[in-house]
Amino acid sequence: MTNAKGKDKVRVVSILSNSLINNSWINRLVKQDQVRFKRIEQLIEFLFDHCLRTGRVLISEDRSACALVFFRNKKSYSISLYHSLMLAFKVTGLDRLSQILKLERYIKIAHNAVAGEGQIYHIRLWGVHPSFQGKGSGTKLLLEMLEESKSFGKTLFLETSEKEMLPFYEKIGLKIYHQIDLDGTIYLLKQR
Template sequence: MKKAEYNDKDLIVDILTKSFETNQSVNYIVKQDSKRLSRIKALMDYSFEVCYSFGDVFLSDDNKACALVLYPDKKKTTIRSILLDVKLILSCVGLGNIKKTMTRETMIKKIQPKESIYYLWFIGVDPANQNMGIGSELLKELIEDSKLNERPIFLETSTLKNLPWYKKFGFNVYHEAELSYKLFFLNRSLT
């Protein structure tokens, strides 16, 4: 695994857009219209920018998988972050979904611990290369990185089939939330 450079952004946004095209949680906040795919791309662009500024962005050594990690305690409100939020609303969420999206984000923040965490916002493998162990290798490396940073990993997933995969790597479901889908909150301690 390597830290991504800013010029890797297009590749990372492409991997995540393809990986999360049918994801329930992503499609919950993305305006559902003829521009849905470009709206998912806008969400991944936003997420890259936020993690590049207030976390870490990683690529697998073969450039077929990536991960966006956020350190919520390091996230600051700046002019740039406000502009990114406005751009997200206009290009992804849509005015009609603002309340639903804000309610979801507020709920997630209330459930997440207030300690310094390693928030695995997105991990994705290019769909043409899935089920080859690339994501598992990346997740192992992320676990090691979280230990080096002395931060437990937290994440959410709406993909039921991913639960056994995360559990195999020592993650536990610590909360579930019911939206128009079930959202699972997982964590992995440092030990």
């Protein structure tokens, strides 16, 4: 895996938007209208920029898988009011913004209860481009991130609303430590 740069934004957005197009939680957050896919892309662009500032954007060597990683020990964890409003107008709609902020707060509290401030390697989003799925690049990327988080002395965390992904996550060394029921279940996982 390598660190993505600003020039990789188009590739990362393409990988994630195509791999997450049917993700149930993403589709709860994004306003459902005729430009839904564009809204998903805008959400990922927002998170890409946020993770470049507060963590890392990683891309597999074959450029088929990527992850948006965020380090809690950076000061700019919270989304500013300006960015929240821009996100609401471009992506979610005002009615969904409060749900996003509530979920972010719940996740932050749960992570801090387990790892404490400054010890968090948080995979915000990750995915494999659909034409490359099932070939191992996503698994390899996740395993590399698990090793990297250990080398940094941080606990790796991620969330999923996709129950069918839980056996895969458990197989590679993650475990469910909490769940949030907020218009559907969100499973919070951490490395063992």
